[in-house]
Amino acid sequence: MSGLSRWVGLVGVALRRTATKATRTAPRQTAVSVLGVAIAVALMLVVTATGLGLVQGTTVRGDAVDYWVVPESGGASTMVVSTASAQLGGVHEKTAQLNADERIEYSTPVQISVLQVRSGDGEGSGGGGEYVLGVGVIGSPKLDDVAGLPTAPLSPGDPYYNNGSYNGTWTGEAVLSTGAAQQLGVNESANLSVSGAVSGSGDRQLRVTAVRQAAVESGLSGMPVMITHLSELQAITGAQSGDQADQILVQSSVGGLESDLEGRFEGASAVTRSGFTAQKSVDSDLPLAMGLAALLIAVVVGTLFVATTQGLQVEADSEQLATLTAIGFSRRARAVLLVVQALALTLVGGLLGIVLAYATTFVTNYAATRAIAPVPIAYFHPLLVVYGLGVSVFIGILVAPYLLAMEGRTEGVAEVIR
Numbered sequence: 001m002s003g004l005s006r007w008v009g010l011v012g013v014a015l016r017r018t019a020t021k022a023t024r025t026a027p028r029q030t031a032v033s034v035l036g037v038a039i040a041v042a043l044m045l046v047v048t049a050t051g052l053g054l055v056q057g058t059t060v061r062g063d064a065v066d067y068w069v070v071p072e073s074g075g076a077s078t079m080v081v082s083t084a085s086a087q088l089g090g091v092h093e094k095t096a097q098l099n100a101d102e103r104i105e106y107s108t109p110v111q112i113s114v115l116q117v118r119s120g121d122g123e124g125s126g127g128g129g130e131y132v133l134g135v136g137v138i139g140s141p142k143l144d145d146v147a148g149l150p151t152a153p154l155s156p157g158d159p160y161y162n163n164g165s166y167n168g169t170w171t172g173e174a175v176l177s178t179g180a181a182q183q184l185g186v187n188e189s190a191n192l193s194v195s196g197a198v199s200g201s202g203d204r205q206l207r208v209t210a211v212r213q214a215a216v217e218s219g220l221s222g223m224p225v226m227i228t229h230l231s232e233l234q235a236i237t238g239a240q241s242g243d244q245a246d247q248i249l250v251q252s253s254v255g256g257l258e259s260d261l262e263g264r265f266e267g268a269s270a271v272t273r274s275g276f277t278a279q280k281s282v283d284s285d286l287p288l289a290m291g292l293a294a295l296l297i298a299v300v301v302g303t304l305f306v307a308t309t310q311g312l313q314v315e316a317d318s319e320q321l322a323t324l325t326a327i328g329f330s331r332r333a334r335a336v337l338l339v340v341q342a343l344a345l346t347l348v349g350g351l352l353g354i355v356l357a358y359a360t361t362f363v364t365n366y367a368a369t370r371a372i373a374p375v376p377i378a379y380f381h382p383l384l385v386v387y388g389l390g391v392s393v394f395i396g397i398l399v400a401p402y403l404l405a406m407e408g409r410t411e412g413v414a415e416v417i418r
Contacts, residue, residue: 014340021313021341029309030345036305037349037395038356041388044298045357046364048291048387049378068271069248069261086267087111087244091230092161094264095138095248103254106142109230109245110135113237116195117206117226119186129195130183132176132224136233142251148214149175149227161231166240171229174206177214180224187211194236204236222365295391302395306346307402314338314406338403343396350392354385 022030071086088094091109098107113136118129135147139154153175162168174192181187192206206228214225234240250261250270261270361380368377 011336011340014337015344017337018341018344026313029313033306033309033345034349034352036309037302037346037392038352040298040302040305040395041350041353041391042356042360044294044391045354045380045384045388046360046378047294048384049357049361049380050364051288051290052379052381053377066252067250067257067261069250069265069268070246070271071268087239087242087246088248088265088268089242089244091245091248092138092158092164092243097264098248098250098261103252103257105251105253106140107248107250108138108140108143108146110137110146110247110249111230111233111237111239111245112136113233113239115226115236117180117184118193118195119184120191120193129193130224132180132183132226134194134226134228134233134236136228136230136245138230144251145215146227146249147177147225149177149212149225150210151175151227153210154227154229158229158231160229160235166231166235168231170232172204172206172232173209173229175210175212175227176208177223177225178211179214179222180226181208181211183224204232206232298391299395299398302346302349302392303398306342306349306395306399310342310345310399310403311406314403335400335404339396339400342399342403343393346392346396346399347389350389353392354388357384357388 018030021027069088071088088109095107095109098104111134113134115132115134116129117132133147135149137143137146137151137154138158139151139156141152141156143151145151154173155171159169159171160166176184176186184190184192186192186208188208188211190208192208193203194206195203214223230245231240234244239245248261248265250257258270262268358380361378364378
């Protein structure tokens with residue numbers, strides 16, 4: 001127990017010594033060490049978060065879907081917002097045929113479009129509004145979340161679509177993500193006005209039936225998303241001509257349906273969940289390379305900053321360290337002081353870097369979605385906190401041998417003091 005108490009005491013002395021340097025004796029050197037690690041870790045985490053954003057799932061439903069049917073020109077890696085891309089036609093009739101197949105649990109077409117939405121009925125608004133990612137589906141109790149949002153608040157089926165015509169019952173139902181509700185400044189039961197894409201069609205009126213937090217695994221948790229009935233979104237965007245949609249989601253536990261699905265949709269390809277995962281693994285090579293490069297840069301820059309500043313500090317403290325040697329501090333005890341000091345500085349720098357990276361990611365996503373990108377370009381996963389702290393500790397460990405070598409020069413001074 002006495003040995004443990006001695007080591008605990010040494011750690012306490014090292015931490016108090018570090019705090020004294022930070023506040024009184026060497027604040028500039030300490031600040032440079034901390035900021036060097038913080039900037040390096042922040043850069044690494046922002047690049048890694050951007051890489052994670054690039055490899056997020058690109059379908060709107062997620063891993064629960066067993067098949068995706070997508071236009072052949074779009075391919076498996078078609079992004080969530082596929083504006084101006086090839087589309088599937090006659091989707092209502094063909095989806096009804098799929099749902100009649102006992103091998104298929106449920107299928108729905110999905111149309112995706114960026115919409116300009118305003119709160120209220122739009123009268124006297126003078127234009128404007130906020131941009132929201134609109135997702136049209138055919139709702140059913142069998143259908144799970146789409147784009148991270150539940151479809152249960154929508155009436156089952158597609159009431160506005162009436163046997164090939166778009167003259168049925170307009171429900172105006174819409175499910176909003178919390179991000180969309182906050183951006184529009186509305187709550188449940190609020191009225192919305194959506195600008196139609198067809199010239200002379202006027203605004204369409206919707207009503208918020210539910211506001212939900214989008215599931216994180218959808219990759220759209222920070223996006224303003226709105227789920228509506230497929231036919232109503234088609235009428236808003238003009239896609240009712242040809243009964244078009246961007247993709248078909250097919251739920252089935254039966255394997256080997258790819259060729260059958262492709263035969264039903266001319267010019268389309270069917271992708272299984274495992275096939276899509278394989279495609280994502282290929283597409284993730286660049287983000288992985290980015291992450292590895294960022295890690296290497298962070299370790300090199302952080303180590304150089306701490307080694308330089310703390311090496312100079314050890315040189316300045318040579319007489320103090322020699323005095324500790326002369327009064328009986330062993331080399332191991334002095335090593336503990338230096339290693340704990342280095343780890344304390346790098347950990348503080350790592351924590352600051354994590355905060356900077358989170359703030360930078362938030363600002364980057366906000367600016368990107370407002371200016372150029374339809375979806376967030378970076379995803380700050382909670383495990384990045386652990387990653388940042390681990391790299392900070394690694395930097396401290398790399399610096400320790402250099403500081404110990406610098407401390408070894410104090411032996412001659414200690415002999416003089418004795």
